[in-house]
Amino acid sequence: MAGTEFRVYATPVSVYSCKLRLALALKGLQWREVEPPGGYGSAPYRAIVAQGTVPALVHDGAVLAESDAIIEYLDEIGAGPLLLPGGPQARARARALSRFIDTRLEPAVRALFPFVGSDGAVPEATRATLSGQMDRFAAIVGPGPYLSGQSPGLPDCGFWAVAAVLETLNRALALDLAMRWPTLAGDDLPECADHLRAYRTALAGWAAARGAPT
Incomplete structure (x- = not known):
C-alpha cells in the first residue's frame, strides 16, 4: 500500500482504538494517529466522522467507522496479511x-x-x-x-x-x-x-x- 496514507482517529484508552492498532500492527501497516478534534463525540469531530465514535479510518477519500468494518475493509483492499481465515x-x-x-x-x-x-x-x-x-x-x-x-x-x-x-x-x-x-x-x-x-x-x-x- 505504498503511497497511501492511513489516518486513524483514536483515543488512548478506547478499547476499540486498541483493537484497530493491533490489527494494523499485525498487518505491518504504517498509520498516522490523531485524536478527534474537539474531543470524542464533539461537533467538530462529527463533521469529519458522522458517527462521532472512535476509531475511524480515513483512507483514499473514504471515512470509515467501526473497528470490525475497518479491519475487514483492510482485508478486502489487500492491505497486509488477512485477519480473517480462509473458508x-x-x-x-x-x-x-x-x-x-x-x-x-x-x-x-x-x-x-x-x-x-x-x-x-x-x-x-x-x-x-x-x-x-x-x-x-x-x-x-x-x-x-x-x-x-x-x-x-x-x-x-x-x-x-x-x-x-x-x-x-x-x-x-x-x-x-x-x-x-x-x-x-x-x-x-x-x-x-x-x-x-x-x-x-x-x-x-x-x-x-x-x-x-x-
Whole structure:
C-alpha cells in the first residue's frame, strides 16, 4: 500500500482504538494517529466522522467507522496479511467470536467503569453478569493460541484489548476475578507487544487519575 496514507482517529484508552492498532500492527501497516478534534463525540469531530465514535479510518477519500468494518475493509483492499481465515465456516466463526467480544464481553467489562475511584462497591448483579459472559466466552474459544486458528486475526485483536481493560479493572476494583482464557499470545508477538504495553500504561493512568490502585 505504498503511497497511501492511513489516518486513524483514536483515543488512548478506547478499547476499540486498541483493537484497530493491533490489527494494523499485525498487518505491518504504517498509520498516522490523531485524536478527534474537539474531543470524542464533539461537533467538530462529527463533521469529519458522522458517527462521532472512535476509531475511524480515513483512507483514499473514504471515512470509515467501526473497528470490525475497518479491519475487514483492510482485508478486502489487500492491505497486509488477512485477519480473517480462509473458508466460509472459519470466517463465520471468527466473525461470531469477534461479535461476542464486542457485544457481550466488552459491555459487561465496561459496566465496571463507573465504580473506578468511587466509594461504592460493585453490585453483585454486575459481577454476576461479567462472570457469566467470561464463562460463556471460555466455553466457545478453542485451545489457542489464537482465536482465529493457527495465526492471529480479527477476534484476537478485540480480545487482547478487552482483556487488558479487565486486568486493569480487576486490580483497580480489587475484584479478585479468575481469568478464564487462553494465554494472551499478543504479548508474545513483537508487532503487538509494544502496543499492548502502551495501552496498559494508558489504562493505568486513567485509573490512577480516579484515585484507584493500579
